[in-house]
Amino acid sequence: MVILPSGASLPDNPRIGYDNLITAGSLSSDEADADFPLTNLENDASYPPWKGETAASQNIVAALTGAQTVDYIGLARHNFGTASITYTLEHASSSGGPWTSIVSNSPSDDRPILHQFTETTDSFFRLALSGMTAVPELAVWYLGQILVVERRIYVGHSPITLSPNRRVSTGRSENGQFLGRVRRATTYRARISLQNLDPDWYRNNLDPFVDVVDSQAFFWAWRPESFADEVAYCWADEEPRPANQRSNGMMQWDLSIQGIV
Amino acid sequence: MRVVTIVEIDIPFCALTYSVAPCEAALGSTGSKKCFNTRRTCQDLDNFDPETLTVRFTEPSADLQYDALPNLVDVDTTPQRIDPGRSLGERESVTVSFSDHPHSDAGPVLFDKYIADRSYVPFDQGTFWGKFRARHTSLKGAALRIRRGALGDALEDMTVYHYVIESMSGPANSRFSITAKDELKLADGDRAKAPAISPGFLATAIDDSETSVDIAPSSAADDYPASGKLAIGGKEICSFTRSGSTLTLVRGESNTEAKSHEADERVQLVLEYDAESAADIIYDLLTTYTNVPASSIPLADWQTEVDENIGRLYSAEIAQPTSVRKLIDELIEQVGLVVWTDVRAREIRLTALRAITTTGTVYGVDRIVRGSYSAKEQPKKRISQAWTYYGQRNPLADLEDEQNYEFAAAAIDPDGTEVDYDEQPAIHEVFSRWILGTNRPAAESLNDLLIARYADPPRRFTFDIWASDTLPKLGLGYQISHFDLQTDEGADAVAGVQIVSVDTEPERAKYAAEEMTFSGVGPSGRTVFIDADSLNVDLRDLYDEIYAAPSNYDTITFVVSSGVKVGSDYPFDEYPPAMTVGDWPEGPTLKLINNGYIVGRGGAGAIVDDGFDGTDALYARYPISIENNGVIGGGGGGGGADATGESNGGGGGAGYQVGVGGTVFGDESRSGDNGTLETGGAGANANAGDGGDLGEDGEDGSPGGVVGGSAGAAINGVSYVTYDLEGDVRGAQIN
Numbered sequence: 001m002v003i004l005p006s007g008a009s010l011p012d013n014p015r016i017g018y019d020n021l022i023t024a025g026s027l028s029s030d031e032a033d034a035d036f037p038l039t040n041l042e043n044d045a046s047y048p049p050w051k052g053e054t055a056a057s058q059n060i061v062a063a064l065t066g067a068q069t070v071d072y073i074g075l076a077r078h079n080f081g082t083a084s085i086t087y088t089l090e091h092a093s094s095s096g097g098p099w100t101s102i103v104s105n106s107p108s109d110d111r112p113i114l115h116q117f118t119e120t121t122d123s124f125f126r127l128a129l130s131g132m133t134a135v136p137e138l139a140v141w142y143l144g145q146i147l148v149v150e151r152r153i154y155v156g157h158s159p160i161t162l163s164p165n166r167r168v169s170t171g172r173s174e175n176g177q178f179l180g181r182v183r184r185a186t187t188y189r190a191r192i193s194l195q196n197l198d199p200d201w202y203r204n205n206l207d208p209f210v211d212v213v214d215s216q217a218f219f220w221a222w223r224p225e226s227f228a229d230e231v232a233y234c235w236a237d238e239e240p241r242p243a244n245q246r247s248n249g250m251m252q253w254d255l256s257i258q259g260i261v
Numbered sequence: 262m263r264v265v266t267i268v269e270i271d272i273p274f275c276a277l278t279y280s281v282a283p284c285e286a287a288l289g290s291t292g293s294k295k296c297f298n299t300r301r302t303c304q305d306l307d308n309f310d311p312e313t314l315t316v317r318f319t320e321p322s323a324d325l326q327y328d329a330l331p332n333l334v335d336v337d338t339t340p341q342r343i344d345p346g347r348s349l350g351e352r353e354s355v356t357v358s359f360s361d362h363p364h365s366d367a368g369p370v371l372f373d374k375y376i377a378d379r380s381y382v383p384f385d386q387g388t389f390w391g392k393f394r395a396r397h398t399s400l401k402g403a404a405l406r407i408r409r410g411a412l413g414d415a416l417e418d419m420t421v422y423h424y425v426i427e428s429m430s431g432p433a434n435s436r437f438s439i440t441a442k443d444e445l446k447l448a449d450g451d452r453a454k455a456p457a458i459s460p461g462f463l464a465t466a467i468d469d470s471e472t473s474v475d476i477a478p479s480s481a482a483d484d485y486p487a488s489g490k491l492a493i494g495g496k497e498i499c500s501f502t503r504s505g506s507t508l509t510l511v512r513g514e515s516n517t518e519a520k521s522h523e524a525d526e527r528v529q530l531v532l533e534y535d536a537e538s539a540a541d542i543i544y545d546l547l548t549t550y551t552n553v554p555a556s557s558i559p560l561a562d563w564q565t566e567v568d569e570n571i572g573r574l575y576s577a578e579i580a581q582p583t584s585v586r587k588l589i590d591e592l593i594e595q596v597g598l599v600v601w602t603d604v605r606a607r608e609i610r611l612t613a614l615r616a617i618t619t620t621g622t623v624y625g626v627d628r629i630v631r632g633s634y635s636a637k638e639q640p641k642k643r644i645s646q647a648w649t650y651y652g653q654r655n656p657l658a659d660l661e662d663e664q665n666y667e668f669a670a671a672a673i674d675p676d677g678t679e680v681d682y683d684e685q686p687a688i689h690e691v692f693s694r695w696i697l698g699t700n701r702p703a704a705e706s707l708n709d710l711l712i713a714r715y716a717d718p719p720r721r722f723t724f725d726i727w728a729s730d731t732l733p734k735l736g737l738g739y740q741i742s743h744f745d746l747q748t749d750e751g752a753d754a755v756a757g758v759q760i761v762s763v764d765t766e767p768e769r770a771k772y773a774a775e776e777m778t779f780s781g782v783g784p785s786g787r788t789v790f791i792d793a794d795s796l797n798v799d800l801r802d803l804y805d806e807i808y809a810a811p812s813n814y815d816t817i818t819f820v821v822s823s824g825v826k827v828g829s830d831y832p833f834d835e836y837p838p839a840m841t842v843g844d845w846p847e848g849p850t851l852k853l854i855n856n857g858y859i860v861g862r863g864g865a866g867a868i869v870d871d872g873f874d875g876t877d878a879l880y881a882r883y884p885i886s887i888e889n890n891g892v893i894g895g896g897g898g899g900g901g902a903d904a905t906g907e908s909n910g911g912g913g914g915a916g917y918q919v920g921v922g923g924t925v926f927g928d929e930s931r932s933g934d935n936g937t938l939e940t941g942g943a944g945a946n947a948n949a950g951d952g953g954d955l956g957e958d959g960e961d962g963s964p965g966g967v968v969g970g971s972a973g974a975a976i977n978g979v980s981y982v983t984y985d986l987e988g989d990v991r992g993a994q995i996n
């Protein structure tokens with residue numbers, strides 16, 4: 001789901017969460033299963049995850065390289081819904097605190113989360129997990145600055161959460177009996193088409209994303225306020241290329257993606 | 262149905278910690294970096310202490326539920342092919358392909374214990390399979406398992422297929438693959454020979470009469486037993502006794518000539534089998550000379566199968582290291598066996614080459630997947646004449662030279678089928694080192710068996726069955742029907758087949774089956790086996806599936822195999838016995854050998870009234886002798902309901918099918934328990950009656966007026982029965 005701060009500007013403009021200040025060695029936690037250590041949270045792979053050891057309240061701390069400004073977190077491949085976990089994002093100027101709460105949420109399911117909040121600048125950020133009924137799991141935690149797309153998406157877009165791609169085999173017998181259907185696997189695919197982009201906006205905001213999109217996964221929400229549940233954790237299928245759309249220099253941009261929803 | 266495939270690999274990892282005793286590795290001394298707890302990277306192999314850790318892989322999918330790396334791309338199986346009465350056939354081969362990707366070196370199996378000591382970030386350097394390949398020289402011989410099930414199934418509830426890894430390939434183009442085979446691959450000649458090569462040689466030259474010689478080197482002496490036979494220089498076989506390094510010889514044994522030998526000529530121990538069951542010989546070959554674990558061989562089942570169907574003993578002297586596979590192929594052909602790997606049970610199966618009773622299950626056009634059926638003639642399998650050479654003269658001479666055999670037995674198809682093939686004979690020759698010269702009956706029986714099975718060459722059928730259906734099993738017998746399978750009047754025909762190949766895919770299983778066409782006399786007189794759980798068996802119907810009409814002089818034996826259950830089916834208002842002897846003409850002698858369970862259906866427990874009756878186990882109105890090594894029991898009666906008027910169900914009676922407990926829908930606490938195979942189920946409360954055990958009536962409901970069901974009889978028609986062994990019979994024996 002997408003959570004926006006109250007009064008967020010351009011609430012229905014797409015959000016892309018790719019900026020991530022969490023790097024290898026920057027995390028510490030109260031607990032970590034020996035077979036699912038914290039290093040699993042320091043990359044963009046959705047498997048294997050980090051797992052705690054118990055169902056007690058526990059924290060994961062990100063130590064940034066100096067004070068940094070952030071305004072979103074992305075969480076994927078977690079069990080916060082099924083394990084009734086409340087997460088609270090906090091910040092401090094030192095690893096020992098004192099900690100100040102930024103945002104808090106109790107997800108109702110295990111789907112990807114893109115949680116935007118008012119910009120906060122500090123050196124340490126903590127994800128405090130509480131209220132759980134089972135051992136927590138989390139594979140992806142992004143912390144950084146959200147990219148709000150200049151224009152909304154209108155007609156022609158297939159939201160990725162509504163676009164499953166299922167491998168199905170159907171059985172028919174020699175005399176025409178229906179023998180059943182077997183589904184092998186499901187993936188989700190979509191195409192992002194952005195149009196009428198200001199050339200300066202594209203070069204200053206979207207092009208840095210294009211630089212990393214071939215090597216990094218990202219969070220994507222196409223219409224956050226109207227369809228808050230339609231968030232995916234995605235990766236690109238191809239290398240995107242912009243094109244000049246109009247004679248006034250406005251640009252268009254397409255990207256084929258797959259993701260988990 | 263959403264199907265899931267999970268691949269498991271057992272990988273050896275050292276249980277020790279680097280530089281912690283007993284590990285003597287040390288940075289700067291044994292290596293410049295810590296190991297990865299693998300044999301390939303170990304810096305103290307003397308103390309390498311492997312433990313098996315299991316890694317799991319699955320297909321990438323949005324609904325991933327299992328702790329498994331989602332990099333599985335494909336599982337491609339080439340199924341094993343059974344070759345009845347000829348050889349071990351072809352091995353099952355599975356090639357598993359994976360995608361490659363970055364990896365943190367952590368996970369369900371901690372690949373790198375020392376991540377914190379590395380100078381690099383594992384996720385940012387290299388790929389999963391690139392690092393894996395560098396850390397593991399080879400996984401040859403490691404276990405690989407394929408699990409298939411439905412999404413949500415617990416791992417232990419999935420169907421598992423067991424293999425042994427043969428090789429790895431990659432990574433290349435972001436792909437890595439592992440090839441594995443079924444366990445009988447371990448018998449191949451490139452890795453298993455019997456006898457093993459002997460290390461010794463003659464210390465000095467000897468002439469053709471000397472009877473004492475030393476073995477060199479002296480350290481090799483202990484590889485030779487205190488006595489036996491050996492082959493010197495591949496030219497002469499001697500009997501010997503040994504004391505230290507000195508051999509005392511009896512020259513020129515086994516029809517070889519005493520010869521002069523030079524120093525350094527090899528001294529090879531001869532492997533001898535002397536009047537042993539084929540089951541024991543094959544067991545010894547596999548467990549002594551290959552890495553097949555003894556736990557994979559149900560030896561008792563093998564011995565029973567061979568004793569009951571073959572009943573002969575075999576001998577051989579094997580004077581040269583010989584492929585174990587070749588030796589087993591010889592026995593399969595010369596004894597008349599079928600051997601294959603059950604990759605699901607992780608067992609090696611052995612049956613005699615005999616008619617397989619079909620289970621009565623027909624796979625027809627309602628069930629065969631569209632477009633998958635085919636039928637192919639196999640004219641090359643035809644045998645109209647079988648010639649067996651036996652009584653081998655010289656174990657060192659050419660196995661396939663007729664001159665090396667003292668005796669020969671020949672048989673020509675008694676039904677004269679050659680006339681159907683333009684009088685062209687189809688001759689099959691067997692050169693048997695395993696049949697002694699004194700064992701003519703074995704040679705003649707082998708000839709009869711081959712002709713009975715292959716005089717009419719069996720057709721080969723292929724067909725697919727959808728995964729949601731009850732799937733046929735490898736090696737067992739079934740019936741198939743199809744529009745294209747017709748009688749001479751064009752009516753639909755049914756063919757009895759034996760499954761010889763199964764390729765299991767997530768959505769379907771692909772089968773190859775051979776028609777069972779035992780003509781004339783069967784391989785062991787007229788014996789009918791019940792190898793699978795069955796309901797409402799009629800012995801005459803079973804017999805008619807396999808053999809021509811019985812003659813006055815036939816002795817027909819029915820065998821319920823060990824572990825098999827024969828019982829009764831529903832509906833409630835009918836009471837069919839588990840087994841009926843059936844209608845026979847006057848003359849044939851019938852025998853029943855029960856090694857399993859012949860039990861009636863348990864009576865259902867009542868809800869508000871009397872319990873239901875169990876059914877009879879065996880119904881006979883024709884003379885039959887019985888050797889009961891298992892259990893024959895009437896179905897237990899169902900328990901009466903709670904007689905106070907409260908709805909509390911009685912327990913179900915024991916049997917197969919079990920008696921269902923009296924069920925109050927929506928309230929399990931007031932429902933009686935189902936019976937089990939031998940024990941009746943409990944009533945829902947103290948007033949509801951318990952179901953009867955095998956042969957026992959169900960308990961009445963309390964406080965009275967409601968009675969438990971009556972037990973079925975163990976034998977209905979005991980006046981027709983003669984006991985060779987009465988054994989465990991539970992319940993009344995009447996009429």
